[in-house]
Amino acid sequence: MKILDLYILKKFLGTFFFVVLLLVSIVSVIDYTEKNDDFLEHQLEGAQILSYYVNFIPYVASLITPITVFIAVVFVTSKLAGNTEIIAILSSGISFRRMLLPYMIGAMFIAAVSFLLNGWVIPNANKERIAFEIKYVKSPFYYDERNIHMKISPQAYAYMESYNNNADVGYRFTLEKIEGNQMLEKISARRIEWDSTTSKWRLKQWKRHTFDGMQESIDSGNEMDTTLNIHPKDFGSTYGMYETLTLSELNRHISLLRERGANDIPLYQVEKYIRYMSPFTAIILTFIGVIMSARKSRGGSGFQIAMGFGIAFLFIIFFIFARSIAEANTMNPIVAVWIPNIIFSFIGLALYKFVPR
16 A cells, blocks of 8 residues: 555544544443433443443444445545645546545455454344343333234244243243144143243143044143243243344344244344345445545535434434335335445446546
8 A cells, every 4th residue: 555545544544443432432322411310310320330331332323334334435525625635646647447446455454354253243242232221221121012922933833822931931822833734743732831940831730632533632731841842931021132143143033033924024134134235335325425525525524414413314314214114114125225325326327427526
């Protein structure tokens, strides 16, 4: 790399980390102000609160990375243009396309680090953050769904009329084992309780029907312990759960939800696709930011910076709209998630072709 490349790259990355630090600090102060009453109510110690924000800060930093990249690019480039440095660069025979190189290197570095953090590191930090919020910030969770149907294995289907997540007790339980079009076994129980000591379910007042062709045998009892591919956590709060799963865990969870015929699969699919989409967002916004702010303005760099914030705000609107469409399952989630990147890619190409630089 040339000295010029290192100069631009250093300014770009330095400004990016400064903007991230600034915005994260502001968000953290606002968040602390909002949650302070909850901290006082539960008489939390400083170490507990500090531990929460150690996990909260990376989450916020990751969330705002694409926008902070864009803001940093606009700020740095407009300053270079205002100091006539870009004019000097282009006058020395370096093309505008060549000048983009250090910006693209910086954007790809940020995108790669962001992908690794979002895929594996931050979800593990979110496990502790979400658990903290559920315990100390959110209202107590009550599982209120009724007539619960689950496919727990290729041949086994479970049903419960209702479930009490505080006592880990299900009511009017039925387990059916079916092969092809033939039922092999049906177990019903008035109650099903989780035994934490043995990590098994205990059926109360159960009855079992076993079918062998046209023959049927029936047995019953007061209690029976059994192992099922169901756990109390399946009936717990799903608040922020998609944020706590690494990419590999997301894939496994989506497969499990498909097997059970769940309705909230799009929520986890969208999260997965966004983690692949976000790195490209940083690169696209970097490209747009350089083009928009590379021209020297008589009014100084204030206008370019303001316009940069405007485009960042516009992107956020598109992103929220696209995510809502994807989660509502009214459009293919992959297509919906990529709508902002596709639109802003065309905007970037149009700016590159028509905007004077």
